[in-house]
Amino acid sequence: MSPLGFTVTHNDGFARVGRLDTSRGTIETPVFMPVGTQGTVKALRQADLIDLDTSIILANTYHLWLRPGDELIAHLGGLHRFIGWSRPILTDSGGYQVFSLAQNRVVREEGVEFQSHIDGTSHLLTPEGAVEIQDRFGSDIAMTLDECCPYPVGHETAASAMERSFRWAQRSREKLLHSRELISSQGSLKTLGQAQFGIIQGGVFEDLRKRSVHRTVELGFEGYAIGGLSVGEPIEVMYNVVSQTASLLPINLPRYLMGVGTPEDIVECVAHGIDMFDCVMPTRNARNGQLFTPYGRINIKNAAYAKDNRPIDEDCSCYTCRHHTRAYLRHLFMAGEMTAGTLNTLHNLTFYLDTMKKIREAIASQTFEKFRLSFLNSMAGLSP
Amino acid sequence: MSPLGFTVTHNDGFARVGRLDTSRGTIETPVFMPVGTQGTVKALRQADLIDLDTSIILANTYHLWLRPGDELIAHLGGLHRFIGWSRPILTDSGGYQVFSLAQNRVVREEGVEFQSHIDGTSHLLTPEGAVEIQDRFGSDIAMTLDECCPYPVGHETAASAMERSFRWAQRSREKLLHSRELISSQGSLKTLGQAQFGIIQGGVFEDLRKRSVHRTVELGFEGYAIGGLSVGEPIEVMYNVVSQTASLLPINLPRYLMGVGTPEDIVECVAHGIDMFDCVMPTRNARNGQLFTPYGRINIKNAAYAKDNRPIDEDCSCYTCRHHTRAYLRHLFMAGEMTAGTLNTLHNLTFYLDTMKKIREAIASQTFEKFRLSFLNSMAGLSP
Numbered sequence: 001m002s003p004l005g006f007t008v009t010h011n012d013g014f015a016r017v018g019r020l021d022t023s024r025g026t027i028e029t030p031v032f033m034p035v036g037t038q039g040t041v042k043a044l045r046q047a048d049l050i051d052l053d054t055s056i057i058l059a060n061t062y063h064l065w066l067r068p069g070d071e072l073i074a075h076l077g078g079l080h081r082f083i084g085w086s087r088p089i090l091t092d093s094g095g096y097q098v099f100s101l102a103q104n105r106v107v108r109e110e111g112v113e114f115q116s117h118i119d120g121t122s123h124l125l126t127p128e129g130a131v132e133i134q135d136r137f138g139s140d141i142a143m144t145l146d147e148c149c150p151y152p153v154g155h156e157t158a159a160s161a162m163e164r165s166f167r168w169a170q171r172s173r174e175k176l177l178h179s180r181e182l183i184s185s186q187g188s189l190k191t192l193g194q195a196q197f198g199i200i201q202g203g204v205f206e207d208l209r210k211r212s213v214h215r216t217v218e219l220g221f222e223g224y225a226i227g228g229l230s231v232g233e234p235i236e237v238m239y240n241v242v243s244q245t246a247s248l249l250p251i252n253l254p255r256y257l258m259g260v261g262t263p264e265d266i267v268e269c270v271a272h273g274i275d276m277f278d279c280v281m282p283t284r285n286a287r288n289g290q291l292f293t294p295y296g297r298i299n300i301k302n303a304a305y306a307k308d309n310r311p312i313d314e315d316c317s318c319y320t321c322r323h324h325t326r327a328y329l330r331h332l333f334m335a336g337e338m339t340a341g342t343l344n345t346l347h348n349l350t351f352y353l354d355t356m357k358k359i360r361e362a363i364a365s366q367t368f369e370k371f372r373l374s375f376l377n378s379m380a381g382l383s384p
Numbered sequence: 385m386s387p388l389g390f391t392v393t394h395n396d397g398f399a400r401v402g403r404l405d406t407s408r409g410t411i412e413t414p415v416f417m418p419v420g421t422q423g424t425v426k427a428l429r430q431a432d433l434i435d436l437d438t439s440i441i442l443a444n445t446y447h448l449w450l451r452p453g454d455e456l457i458a459h460l461g462g463l464h465r466f467i468g469w470s471r472p473i474l475t476d477s478g479g480y481q482v483f484s485l486a487q488n489r490v491v492r493e494e495g496v497e498f499q500s501h502i503d504g505t506s507h508l509l510t511p512e513g514a515v516e517i518q519d520r521f522g523s524d525i526a527m528t529l530d531e532c533c534p535y536p537v538g539h540e541t542a543a544s545a546m547e548r549s550f551r552w553a554q555r556s557r558e559k560l561l562h563s564r565e566l567i568s569s570q571g572s573l574k575t576l577g578q579a580q581f582g583i584i585q586g587g588v589f590e591d592l593r594k595r596s597v598h599r600t601v602e603l604g605f606e607g608y609a610i611g612g613l614s615v616g617e618p619i620e621v622m623y624n625v626v627s628q629t630a631s632l633l634p635i636n637l638p639r640y641l642m643g644v645g646t647p648e649d650i651v652e653c654v655a656h657g658i659d660m661f662d663c664v665m666p667t668r669n670a671r672n673g674q675l676f677t678p679y680g681r682i683n684i685k686n687a688a689y690a691k692d693n694r695p696i697d698e699d700c701s702c703y704t705c706r707h708h709t710r711a712y713l714r715h716l717f718m719a720g721e722m723t724a725g726t727l728n729t730l731h732n733l734t735f736y737l738d739t740m741k742k743i744r745e746a747i748a749s750q751t752f753e754k755f756r757l758s759f760l761n762s763m764a765g766l767s768p
Binding site: 038039040042043044045046047063067068072075076077082083084306307309319323324325327328330331332334335337338339341342343 | 422423424426427428429430431447451452456459460461466467468690691693703707708709711712714715716718719721722723725726727
């Protein structure tokens with residue numbers, strides 16, 4: 001029995017609406033997963049996420065493994081209990097942060113050796129280790145360890161990272177299936193409840209992506225992610241890789257585009273058949289004063305907002321727009337108040353989650369292409 | 385007609401319960417006013433203050449005058465509308481921050497000249513100016529400009545600052561009464577709704593405090609504050625000055641002890657007849673990881689809490705204690721998450737406001753002395 005049920009309920013072109021069933025709740029797709037790096041979505045509390053109708057969050061294995069540690073989290077009853085969140089959690093493998101954040105990184109076949117960005121201590125992250133750590137967390141969806149390439153790299157380098165990612169995926173799957181067998185024979189259901197997604201690599205090379213899909217899908221994961229994008233490549237290149245790769249993935253399993261992206265990226269990639277997204281953009285940009293509206297982006301630092309008594313967006317139903325003016329938000333930001341980060345984050349996440357809802361409604365009513373064009377057109381506009 | 389109604393409803397020794405009626409709502413006293421320095425209580429949003437049953441907040445004139453400015457706030461409809469808070473606000477005169485925060489300060493009879501701590505620009509704050517700025521804010525209770533002394537100072541210096549504070553209080557009162565007349569003749573009710581409190585100075589010298597009370601009370605303010613305490617003097621000295629000064633103040637008007645203090649200070653000073661308090665302690669200490677419980681203080685950074693699955697205080701009804709463990713709060717703090725500041729602030733303010741409620745109940749049921757001893761005894765205990 002699969003730990004994850006996925007049912008596509010509506011198709012509109014390549015775009016689709018689905019239902020992802022986990023033991024901790026149902027997720028309507030296409031879904032955006034707010035990023036709770038260290039066990040909290042920055043500037044918010046869990047009740048805010050519930051109010052925003054968040055169905056799943058992402059947590060970063062790298063951060064939580066190094067601090068407070070997977071053993072501690074397991075000792076305290078697992079990640080859900082530790083952070084006080086009972087809905088689904090997806091954890092990444094830690095690989096991306098090892099490649100982007102850690103110091104003195106050495107990639108070997110066994111795994112990646114690195115020094116913690118927090119205290120310089122040395123660690124080895126292996127495919128099997130990433131499975132074990134995520135098992136201790138007890139997340140609902142676990143990711144396999146992969147080797148991430150920067151952009152640009154040549155065909156040979158991308159091929160080599162893709163091949164290694166495949167071998168690591170193989171080891172990760174073996175490790176998980178072995179754990180499931182062990183646990184199953186012991187009558188415990190713990191890891192049986194955790195789904196595992198494989199990750200497609202291959203850079204911007206069509207043949208590599210194709211080979212990666214072919215071989216990774218043979219391993220029989222519960223879902224597939226497209227990794228290694230949004231790392232600096234031109235936007236049209238990314239869309240092409242997504243389009244081509246998504247079309248090769250199993251139609252009956254969830255497709256997750258890792259670390260993407262802008263609202264426009266999300267709408268475009270839904271059109272190519274992507275079901276799941278995560279990105280720090282709505283939360284990080286909020287803390288930096290950039291706010292999303294259907295009419296474009298607002299930089300709240302702008303002096304033009306100093307006397308602006310309007311909400312960020314008149315039609316937005318978020319707490320911030322219901323209670324506060326642009327003038328107040330600008331003041332809080334300029335004064336360095338933490339509350340600015342909170343109010344801006346509430347708005348931006350509302351915008352992202354509202355957009356996902358509109359996407360699902362448009363697909364369900366077979367009007368997604370019209371929605372997509374109108375959305376992109378409106379977002380390109382100036383702020384009102 | 386006074387813009388403020390004050391009725392003492394219960395007495396127990398020198399302690400009293402009262403009702404402070406403003407046009408924006410009734411405040412039950414003794415009251416603690418959370419500090420919203422720059423127009424927000426740090427780390428919280430206004431809805432949190434409503435949830436905590438906050439009846440009045442304090443805002444700092446110095447900060448809001450310099451940024452975003454009194455003219456801007458007036459233009460946007462006043463401070464309440466600007467910050468989205470419809471309950472009462474007390475504003476200080478700006479004097480305390482000029483004396484503690486600003487640079488190159490020169491005190492003259494006219495007022496205080498200083499340079500902004502934000503951008504070094506030069507400003508002059510006069511008693512009349514402080515009245516005008518607070519009038520533009522439209523706060524419910526305004527304070528007069530006073531000259532604050534550090535501790536220790538000799539009798540002569542304290543006397544001189546007290547005398548100047550009196551002359552400034554006189555000018556402040558004249559300015560306000562003149563504005564009221566003008567506005568009254570124009571049929572506007574704006575400033576009529578703002579109460580003005582005079583401030584008693586005199587350092588730790590009994591004769592100076594007595595003289596300050598005598599002369600300031602003659603000016604006929606709607607309430608009186610005791611200033612110049614909690615600046616480094618021994619705690620027993622502070623309690624003595626409060627006790628002596630409060631006993632000289634009009635029995636039928638509110639008494640406000642500025643910038644005090646610890647929970648223990650508040651309970652002690654309620655016993656001496658104080659009705660109103662403000663302090664950054666619950667909010668600032670929260671952001672630094674110090675949490676208040678009825679059994680003493682907890683420093684959440686302590687390694688002892690790393691695996692502690694209990695809430696801060698089992699009997700506390702705050703959001704933080706209902707949802708999160710000490711282990712999670714420690715993790716968030718150590719990881720530098722803003723959410724730590726928010727969750728800790730929610731708890732500490734709940735503790736302060738709950739304590740005020742218990743104080744009022746004890747006075748109303750004539751058991752305040754028993755409550756006071758039991759509270760102080762319990763707070764001196766080690767954390768459980």
